Amino acid sequence: MSIFQFLLVMIVPAMISVYAWNFAIWLWRSGNRLGGVGGFLLTLVSGGGSLGYFVFKLLI
Amino acid sequence: MAISARGEKVKRRMRTDSGVKMSEVSGRNTGGGIRTGHAGVAEWTVLLTIYMATDVFLSYPSRVAQEAAEAAWMVPLISGAIAALAYVAIHWMMKGHPTESLLDIVERALTPVGSIVVGLIGFAYFVLQTALVMREFTETVVATVLPETPAAVVTILFLMIVMYYAYKGLEGMTRVAILISAFLVIGFGLLLILPLTWFHSYLLTPILGKGLGAVALNGLTNTSMFAGVFILAVMRSSVRNQRHTLRIGLISTLASALIMSVVLLLFVGTFAVAVTGKVPFPMYQLARLIYVGRFVQRVESLYVFIWTAAAIMKMGLGLWIAAYLYARAFHMPTMRPLILPMGMMLFVLSFLPPDFTTVIQLSGELLERFGWAVTIALPVIALLVATIVASIRRRAHGEGEKDDPKDDHGFTERGGAGAQ
Secondary structure (H helix, E strand, O other), X not given: OOHHXXXXXXXXXXXXXXXXXXXXXXXXXXXXXXXXXXXXHHHHHHHHHHHHHHHHXXXX | OHHHHHHHHHHHHHXXXXXXXXXXXXXXXXXXXXXXXXXXXXXXXXXXXXXHHHHHHOOHHHHHHHHHHHHOOHHHHHHHHXXXXXXXXXXXXHOOOOOOOXXXXXXXXXXXXXHHHHXXXXXXXXXXXXXXXXXXXXXXXXXXXXXXXXXXXXXHHHHHHHHHHHXXXXXXXXXXXXXXXXXXXXXXXHHHHHHHHHOOHHHHOOOOOOOHHHHHHHHHHXXXXXXXXXXXXXXXXXXXXXXXXXXXXXXXXXXXXXXXXXXXXXXXXXXXXXXHOOOOOHHHHHHHHOEEOOOEEOOHHHHHHHHHHHHHHHXXXXXHXXXXXXXXXXXXXXXXXXXXXXXXXXXXXXXXXXXXXXXXXXXXXXXXXXXXXXXXXXXXXXXXXXXXXXXXXXXXXXXXXXXXXXXXXXXXXXXXXXXX
């Protein structure tokens, strides 16, 4: 597999992870600590999970 | 002065059109600070009926026919009756709190930890269920109408529409549901009437199938199909006319039970029990049977539109309610930013099962068998515990709080309302 194929598959999950991470940071900075924790957790599960899944699918 | 007032009016109307800020205009908060808007009785009833009855397009009829044999048509009626009774109990326990949802009541009685637990359990259920439904619909599309298309492409297209539908919010979803419902009813009715030439009533005997015990047991476990009970308990405060929430719950539950029962009756009466397990897409097979002269045949292509519209509404509401429960559990002020990451999560989860057989197994052995614990038992038990805790508190605090005319369950302080 070429590096470009890898980047092509990764770009959407990576962008959505950045979006979710920024949302969590916004919640945290606006004083909503519980919401911030929820946001980080969602980033971890959705972003981390999907990036891990795609890496696994590409490498196997 | 007049220009300023007009500008304010336009601004308020624009907020209303966006589907999120409606409650801000009406001045009513709909749970935990998240502005969801409001929907009428008919809109809610139609959306919930479509949500619950869409399972007939999947492998549900085939599974129930295998489990309950000739008496399969009784199973949804029993499940529907149990779900309706559960909703009556929920309605009765929530009667004193017309503007509050299940999570508000649980939070007040059991601290925010209680609402986080209930919210996250509900979120996990709806995410899993929507992911499995998405994979099942994708596989059905690929196996029946688009055999050359990769499953991932079909799922991505589905997901894009589903995310847009969920992004439009509660008001958008309910309005689309009521607009499309007429086409769905006509199309679905024709789909059930036209293959009647193949129907043989003797295939429905013995009438009790594998026995009364098997039918009752299946009826009990299949109550998980009626997740509308849970959704309505959570979203109760978003019903425009609070006096009619019981009507919404009962009509949507019983209508979807009736639709499922009629489909199962036709399915078993047409294909016979012996082959039902070998028919993975019962409604599609029924549509393929239609032959009314030379010019009315192969109408399954029309049926695909009905099926896809219903599927998108089901998955859209599933995604939306999952996002709502998550946002509400963590006291987030808005839920829209969660739809994109959750959509990606749905994509990954829907592709975790290696094949279609595993998807059907997971649906049948995990969600259908134990789903009732979340959709029916969880709201009933949570409200029961909340009512008991409130009653104990009321007794502990004496007579002063008992006289509160707004609250016959003894809740007098609003705690942990979260991001408002």
